[in-house]
Amino acid sequence: MLYYERMKFKIEELRKQKVVRILAIETSCDETSVAIVENGRNVLSNIISSQIDIHTRFGGVVPEVASRNHILSINPIIEQALKQANLTLKDIDAIAVTQGAGLVGALLVGVSTAKALAFSLDKPLIAVNHIKGHIAANFIEHKNLEPPFCCLIVSGGHTAIVKVDSYNSFKLIGSTQDDAIGEAFDKVARVVGLGYPGGPKIDKISKGVNANIEFLKHDTFENSYDVSYSGLKTAVINYVHSQQQAGNSLDVPQICASFQKQAVDMLVRKALRACKENGLSVLTLAGGVASNSYLREELQKCGKEFGVDVKFPSPILCTDNAAMIGALGYFNMLTEEPAELNISAKPSIPL
Ligand code: KG4
Ligand code: ZN
Numbered sequence: 001m002l003y004y005e006r007m008k009f010k011i012e013e014l015r016k017q018k019v020v021r022i023l024a025i026e027t028s029c030d031e032t033s034v035a036i037v038e039n040g041r042n043v044l045s046n047i048i049s050s051q052i053d054i055h056t057r058f059g060g061v062v063p064e065v066a067s068r069n070h071i072l073s074i075n076p077i078i079e080q081a082l083k084q085a086n087l088t089l090k091d092i093d094a095i096a097v098t099q100g101a102g103l104v105g106a107l108l109v110g111v112s113t114a115k116a117l118a119f120s121l122d123k124p125l126i127a128v129n130h131i132k133g134h135i136a137a138n139f140i141e142h143k144n145l146e147p148p149f150c151c152l153i154v155s156g157g158h159t160a161i162v163k164v165d166s167y168n169s170f171k172l173i174g175s176t177q178d179d180a181i182g183e184a185f186d187k188v189a190r191v192v193g194l195g196y197p198g199g200p201k202i203d204k205i206s207k208g209v210n211a212n213i214e215f216l217k218h219d220t221f222e223n224s225y226d227v228s229y230s231g232l233k234t235a236v237i238n239y240v241h242s243q244q245q246a247g248n249s250l251d252v253p254q255i256c257a258s259f260q261k262q263a264v265d266m267l268v269r270k271a272l273r274a275c276k277e278n279g280l281s282v283l284t285l286a287g288g289v290a291s292n293s294y295l296r297e298e299l300q301k302c303g304k305e306f307g308v309d310v311k312f313p314s315p316i317l318c319t320d321n322a323a324m325i326g327a328l329g330y331f332n333m334l335t336e337e338p339a340e341l342n343i344s345a346k347p348s349i350p351l
Helices: 005-017 050-058 063-085 104-120 129-141 180-191 197-206 228-243 252-277 293-306 322-335
Strands: 022-025 033-036 040-052 094-100 125-127 149-154 159-166 170-176 282-286 309-311
Touching: 005 322, 022 104, 022 322, 033 063, 033 322, 040 063, 040 197, 040 322, 050 063, 063 104, 094 104, 094 129, 104 125, 125 129, 125 282, 125 322, 129 282, 129 322, 149 228, 149 252, 170 228, 170 252, 170 282, 170 293, 180 197, 180 228, 197 252, 228 252, 252 293, 252 309, 282 293, 293 309
Parallel strands: 022 094, 094 125, 149 282, 282 309
Antiparallel strands: 022 033, 033 040, 149 159, 159 170
């Protein structure tokens, strides 16, 4: 019997198994990560090797450099993940991997490694959507969390409010009409000279600073669940240029705190309103920007006002990590066919 036919039978057997251990691989951007996750909720190991130091000198992620470093790191990190979980490859039931979205060369390292492992171990391969993986980080953090609930996705490539209908399917309620929120944080950080990685630097420098600059007077999508970050980003850039042309020194903390406030305030009430109007009492956060301290504080504060229970993953589960891929891999395994060995990386997957 061919590999794929065998895997279809194996996955049916796995669905009946009490304990399923998945080895998951994540290489979509500049983190090489391998995790071992039991039954989608219990993390046995989650090794994350960040390339931040390597890319800082370039002012951002250089795709080719990221791919080459994934190649160097992936095998030692697989070994480390197994060691930390006190397991060997024989104890693994399936291999999950981020298929997209992300940098194509970076994704290919993970996808090729996962295929090779799955084929050599004769175990099913499970393809995972990175953004849905970010949502699944909440299942690890909150052991009793079950759909349906609302999720605010705030990442480098996506900004969306979704209704999570089941463990691996959701409905879009609203989204950005242009730039993603993380992209705007990174761009503003670059313009004010903070460099890469922009989001965490803006978060840090804004702490305790009063946000006094109003970059935008109103929200273009005030009466809908959609947002726009292109206008806010351009307004900040224009402000910085006009200050520089007038020979004024830049008050970087003030600019950052004001940008952060407007970027976050635009989303908080929309997400909470979306919960109420869709009859959902829980709002979760997902994606890299979910680590933002002002966003977390505001959501928690306004959540009380709206009677919505706001939950977020711990910061380590908000960054790119393989545990979230292992979590979603498990839920995909329960409802979907295994992936074929001819799958390729998908640089962009629509939400
Ligand atoms: O979710 P992610 O890995 O991106 C995608 O999967 O698309 O998130 C990366 C983004 C970057 O734009 C980064 O600047 C931002 O998350 N970020 C933050 C913070 N930590 C990471 N933005 C604001 N505040 C933070 N603390
Ligand atoms: Zn991500």
